[in-house]
Amino acid sequence: MSAESSLPECGVARFITLLDGPWATLIVRELLRGPHRFTELRTALPGISPHTLTSRLRRFEKHGIVIRTAYPEIPPRVEYRLTPLGEGLREVLDAMATWALAVPDGEPPVTA
Amino acid sequence: MSAESSLPECGVARFITLLDGPWATLIVRELLRGPHRFTELRTALPGISPHTLTSRLRRFEKHGIVIRTAYPEIPPRVEYRLTPLGEGLREVLDAMATWALAVPDGEPPVTA
DNA sequence: CCCATTAGTTCAGTTGATGTAACTAATTCC
DNA sequence: GGAATTAGTTACATCAACTGAACTAATGGG
Numbered sequence: 001m002s003a004e005s006s007l008p009e010c011g012v013a014r015f016i017t018l019l020d021g022p023w024a025t026l027i028v029r030e031l032l033r034g035p036h037r038f039t040e041l042r043t044a045l046p047g048i049s050p051h052t053l054t055s056r057l058r059r060f061e062k063h064g065i066v067i068r069t070a071y072p073e074i075p076p077r078v079e080y081r082l083t084p085l086g087e088g089l090r091e092v093l094d095a096m097a098t099w100a101l102a103v104p105d106g107e108p109p110v111t112a
Numbered sequence: 113m114s115a116e117s118s119l120p121e122c123g124v125a126r127f128i129t130l131l132d133g134p135w136a137t138l139i140v141r142e143l144l145r146g147p148h149r150f151t152e153l154r155t156a157l158p159g160i161s162p163h164t165l166t167s168r169l170r171r172f173e174k175h176g177i178v179i180r181t182a183y184p185e186i187p188p189r190v191e192y193r194l195t196p197l198g199e200g201l202r203e204v205l206d207a208m209a210t211w212a213l214a215v216p217d218g219e220p221p222v223t224a
Numbered sequence: 225c226c227c228a229t230t231a232g233t234t235c236a237g238t239t240g241a242t243g244t245a246a247c248t249a250a251t252t253c254c
Numbered sequence: 255g256g257a258a259t260t261a262g263t264t265a266c267a268t269c270a271a272c273t274g275a276a277c278t279a280a281t282g283g284g
Binding site (some may be wrong): 006007010011012013014016018020022025026029059063064065072075085086088089090091093095096097098100101102104 | 118122123124125126127128132134137138140164175176178197199200201203204205207208209210211212214215216217224
């Protein structure tokens with residue numbers, strides 16, 4: 001059963017189903033800067049494994065968030081770019097960043 | 113080491129550090145509807161374990177996102193409510209929901 | 225006296241995601 | 255001929271988050 005295809009009705013629940021895990025949102029953040037090749041994404045996201053990167057990209061592709069374009073060259077070249085739907089995430093990430101930057105960084109100084 | 117206190121500089125990375133895991137965002141969604149007691153939150157979020165709920169709530173409290181108020185009664189009564197900072201998440205969740213609802217639900221019809 | 229209630233805590237156990245390493249194809253460069 | 259490059263894939267091991275059940279305190283009710 002492709003239960004993974006049926007998204008929750010609640011918008012918020014739906015969002016976190018699509019962009020779960022620590023990497024998904026970060027990948028989108030990079031793609032928002034422009035199209036990237038597989039290796040460029042790996043470089044931009046230190047620590048991500050090719051396995052994880054591939055799985056996230058595949059899911060995005062499946063849901064129409066990114067477009068994968070493979071050029072028949074040697075060595076291979078593949079470009080990932082956001083679709084208009086994916087571009088719509090810019091507002092969400094902007095909202096996230098705006099809010100998060102307002103959160104005090106460390107512990108409030110121990111005044112006691 | 114309280115490395116957990118130092119948040120990433122990037123707003124987006126910071127956000128997902130604060131609201132990680134599948135439950136964090138859902139808890140905020142509930143709290144956005146108004147203050148809740150511990151048990152009310154458990155009821156509103158079927159499947160969450162008390163352990164997970166407590167840990168999320170503690171983190172939120174630590175970062176000034178929620179306020180925990182314990183009334184010295186028997187049986188105990190504890191109320192969780194968002195701080196003004198936490199209320200600021202309303203815009204973020206709204207953006208998430210708005211975007212996610214625009215994502216087609218199932219597989220795109222096989223037109224080929 | 226014993227049970228129910230509330231807000232947790234603690235322990236242990238499982239699952240799923242994530243990372244690591246190695247390996248592939250196909251062509252160009254040396 | 256052999257190395258390098260790119261975009262993955264596969265298998266395997268690991269790790270952490272999450273769950274579940276049981277247990278705590280303190281008091282009111284039957």
